[in-house]
Structure formats: C-alpha cells, structure tokens
Amino acid sequence: MGRRPKFAEDDFLDAALGIAVARGAPAVTIADVAAAAGAPVGSVYHRFASRDLLLARLWVRSVRRVQRAFLDAPPGGDDPGLAAERAVALALRWVAEHPGEARLLLLHRREDLVRRWPRELGEELAGLNDAVADALRGHARALYGRASKEAVERVTFALVDIPYAAVRRRLASGEPLPPTLERMAVAACRAALAD
Amino acid sequence: MGRRPKFAEDDFLDAALGIAVARGAPAVTIADVAAAAGAPVGSVYHRFASRDLLLARLWVRSVRRVQRAFLDAPPGGDDPGLAAERAVALALRWVAEHPGEARLLLLHRREDLVRRWPRELGEELAGLNDAVADALRGHARALYGRASKEAVERVTFALVDIPYAAVRRRLASGEPLPPTLERMAVAACRAALAD
DNA sequence: AGCATTCTAGAATACGGATTCGCCAAAAGG
DNA sequence: CCTTTTGGCGAATCCGTATTCTAGAATGCT
Numbered sequence: 001m002g003r004r005p006k007f008a009e010d011d012f013l014d015a016a017l018g019i020a021v022a023r024g025a026p027a028v029t030i031a032d033v034a035a036a037a038g039a040p041v042g043s044v045y046h047r048f049a050s051r052d053l054l055l056a057r058l059w060v061r062s063v064r065r066v067q068r069a070f071l072d073a074p075p076g077g078d079d080p081g082l083a084a085e086r087a088v089a090l091a092l093r094w095v096a097e098h099p100g101e102a103r104l105l106l107l108h109r110r111e112d113l114v115r116r117w118p119r120e121l122g123e124e125l126a127g128l129n130d131a132v133a134d135a136l137r138g139h140a141r142a143l144y145g146r147a148s149k150e151a152v153e154r155v156t157f158a159l160v161d162i163p164y165a166a167v168r169r170r171l172a173s174g175e176p177l178p179p180t181l182e183r184m185a186v187a188a189c190r191a192a193l194a195d
Numbered sequence: 196m197g198r199r200p201k202f203a204e205d206d207f208l209d210a211a212l213g214i215a216v217a218r219g220a221p222a223v224t225i226a227d228v229a230a231a232a233g234a235p236v237g238s239v240y241h242r243f244a245s246r247d248l249l250l251a252r253l254w255v256r257s258v259r260r261v262q263r264a265f266l267d268a269p270p271g272g273d274d275p276g277l278a279a280e281r282a283v284a285l286a287l288r289w290v291a292e293h294p295g296e297a298r299l300l301l302l303h304r305r306e307d308l309v310r311r312w313p314r315e316l317g318e319e320l321a322g323l324n325d326a327v328a329d330a331l332r333g334h335a336r337a338l339y340g341r342a343s344k345e346a347v348e349r350v351t352f353a354l355v356d357i358p359y360a361a362v363r364r365r366l367a368s369g370e371p372l373p374p375t376l377e378r379m380a381v382a383a384c385r386a387a388l389a390d
Numbered sequence: 391a392g393c394a395t396t397c398t399a400g401a402a403t404a405c406g407g408a409t410t411c412g413c414c415a416a417a418a419g420g
Numbered sequence: 421c422c423t424t425t426t427g428g429c430g431a432a433t434c435c436g437t438a439t440t441c442t443a444g445a446a447t448g449c450t
C-alpha cells in the first residue's frame with residue numbers, strides 16, 4: 001500500500017557524508033544533498049524534518065558504526081601489551097576501511113556539524129556512549145583489577161586518545177599513514193598503560 | 196590627524212574568540228561580534244573587509260601565539276626523557292594559561308572557522324608553519340643525529356600529537372585535566388621517542 | 391474502478407545574516 | 421574657523437538557503 005520508495009534515508013545520509021567530507025560541514029546544504037542523491041529537495045524533506053535532524057542522524061549513524069567496531073573487537077584480557085596492540089591496530093584498520101566516516105568523526109565535533117541538536121534525538125544522544133564507557137571500565141578491571149576513576153582515565157587515554165592522535169593529523173592533511181606509525185603508537189599506548 | 200580610534204582590531208578579534216569558544220564558530224556573526232565589543236556593525240567593517248578576513252586573522256593571531264610559546268621553549272637537547280617532559284609540560288601549561296585560544300586551535304580546523312580563506316592572507320598562511328617545522332627538524336637532529344623523514348615523523352608524533360591527545364578530550368568536554376595526566380603523557384611521549 | 395496511502399517534484403516563500411552606504415563626529419593643520 | 425582625514429554609526433539592502441506548499445504519480449486494497 002503506497003508508492004514504492006525511490007530514495008531511502010541512507011541515500012541522503014550517504015550523500016551528506018560525502019559532501020561533509022569533501023567540502024566541510026557547512027557545505028552540506030539541502031539542495032546539494034538532494035543533487036548528490038539525484039533527488040529534488042522535497043524528497044529530502046519527506047525523509048528528514050529539517051537539516052539539523054538529517055545531520056544529527058548522520059552523526060548518530062557514524063558513531064554507532066565505530067562503536068560497533070570497538071565493541072566487537074576481542075578484549076585484550078589482562079595483558080597491557082596485547083590490549084595496546086589490538087586497540088591501535090583496530091583504529092588504523094577502521095580508518096583505512098571507513099575513510100569518510102573516520103574523517104567525519106575525527107575532524108568534526110558534534111556541535112560543528114549540528115547547530116542545534118533536535119529534541120527528537122535527545123535520548124539517542126544521552127545513551128550513545130554508555131556501551132563504550134562500559135567497555136572501558138571492563139578493560140580497566142581486566143588490566144588493573146579495578147575500575148577506579150584513575151584506572152578508567154588511564155585506559156581511555158591509552159586506548160582512545162593515543163590511537164586518535166596517531167591518526168588525526170594525517171586524516172586532516174590527507175596524507176597516507178606512514179608505515180612506522182603503528183609501531184610508535186603501540187609503544188606509546190603500552191607505556192601509558194604500564195607507566 | 197584624524198579621529199582617535201575607539202575600537203582596535205584586537206577588540207574585535209577578542210570578541211570573536213570569546214564567541215567562537217563559547218558558542219562555536221558558526222555563531223560568530225558580525226552582529227554578535229559587534230555587540231560583544233560594544234560597537235555597531237559598521238565599525239567592524241571599518242577594520243575588517245569581511246567576516247572571513249576577520250576569522251582568518253583571528254586564526255593567524257592564535258597560531259602565532261602558540262608557536263611563539265613552542266619556539267621560545269628551551270630545547271631538550273639529546274635527552275629524549277627531558278624533551279618529552281618539557282613538551283608535555285609546555286602543552287599543559289599553555290592550555291591552562293590560554294584556555295580560549297587553546298580551545299580555538301585544538302577544537303577547530305582552519306576550514307571550519309574560515310569558509311573561504313581570503314587571498315589577502317595567502318602568503319601569511321603559506322609560511323605559517325615553517326618555523327615550527329624547522330624546530331621539529333632541529334629536535335630530530337639533536338635526538339637522532341638526522342632529520343630524515345622518519346625521524347621527523349617520530350618527533351612530531353611524540354612532541355605534538357601526544358600532548359595534543361592528552362588535552363583535547365578534556366578541552367572539548369570542559370572537565371579539568373586530571374592530575375595523573377601529565378605523568379601518563381610523558382611516559383607515552385618518551386616511549387614514542389625511544390621505542 | 392474508487393480510494394487511501396506513501397512518495398516524488400520543484401516552484402514559491404521566508405528568513406537570517408553579511409555587506410553597503412550615506413551621514414555624523416572628532417582630531418589636526420592652516 | 422575652515423578644511424582634511426580617520427572613524428563611528430546603524431538603517432536599508434542583498435543573497436544564499438532552509439522550509440513550505442500544491443500537484444501529481446505509483447501502489448495496494450476492497
């Protein structure tokens with residue numbers, strides 16, 4: 001019952017992602033999204049109530065995708081070296097496999113993408129990081145036997161911030177990641193865990 | 196000869212910085228900058244030909260300021276441990292002393308701030324990083340006896356990217372830097388230099 | 391076929407914000 | 421005091437974009 005859809009939400013999200021990555025977040029205009037998807041503007045509004053909502057959903061979709069990769073990765077157990085290696089390798093691989101979304105997430109903050117976060121997505125935003133926070137506490141417990149604030153901070157710095165640092169500048173400049181990067185990052189990560 | 200200026204360029208740059216930091220780059224409208232500086236919009240245009248030029252100058256001013264801090268810092272000589280300690284300490288101190296500019300530089304890319312870089316500032320942009328690149332090569336030479344591409348990459352990762360990573364997430368969330376952070380960052384930095 | 395429903399389509403409209411422009415004010419020199 | 425020059429001032433204008441609105445098309449149901 002009803003006409004068969006010609007455009008899906010994901011079509012517009014993909015189009016928006018492409019534009020954001022290529023020409024920056026402010027260049028994501030509804031007209032351009034529509035053009036990139038081969039659709040008229042009205043069809044975009046048929047799927048998304050507003051530009052902010054479109055971008056917010058793009059953000060959520062991207063965050064969910066990285067998170068899934070992070071959560072699905074095998075935990076490192078109580079071996080700091082192993083945890084370091086896996087976290088860094090995972091980050092580098094994910095960036096290589098999802099260049100667009102990597103750029104979106106690493107080079108923009110939510111606020112830069114979405115001017116005013118739509119109420120409709122309020123809850124969505126609230127619980128977004130819970131699973132990752134849990135996983136980090138799990139790592140802290142496995143490595144140090146406790147999930148104290150300090151232990152969690154340490155794990156986050158090592159497993160999140162350092163891989164991030166390894167990748168970010170290159171992602172911004174567009175240069176390829178140098179081959180020695182992984183080794184350095186693992187060393188740094190390991191040191192942060194051990195210290 | 197001529198009326199005495201009531202507003203200086205820096206007044207508007209400071210106002211713009213405050214708005215960018217508080218409400219994000221897109222919220223930096225000329226009307227708001229003027230209001231924040233207690234001036235009418237016309238006076239802003241008397242100093243800056245366009246919004247892009249204003250933001251570009253703000254960017255350049257901020258970059259110059261960090262660079263000065265980085266360049267003025269005493270070099271670590273051939274001791275990786277010392278170099279690591281100094282780089283991390285410098286970064287943490289600078290962020291603490293210049294919270295506004297730190298947020299501007301660490302949380303925004305140039306492209307997010309300035310839509311289209313004004314031609315008038317073309318050269319200004321070109322040579323902006325030369326001095327820092329030189330300094331990094333100097334560090335590479337002092338530490339490893341050579342400024343090969345790989346050595347420079349290593350030094351940059353350790354002395355720039357890691358301190359950056361240590362600070363960025365907190366800067367975005369607004370939380371204070373945890374006391375153990377410096378120690379972890381130094382350990383990571385040192386490991387990246389030694390490996 | 392008639393009807394309800396789900397979409398496509400894109401022209402018309404509304405609006406926020408950058409930029410312009412004409413005019414007034416305050417020094418400084420003669 | 422008159423003239424020149426540098427600045428302050430802010431209402432009016434212009435433009436790019438988000439958003440709305442009216443039509444029409446495709447599909448399933450009875």
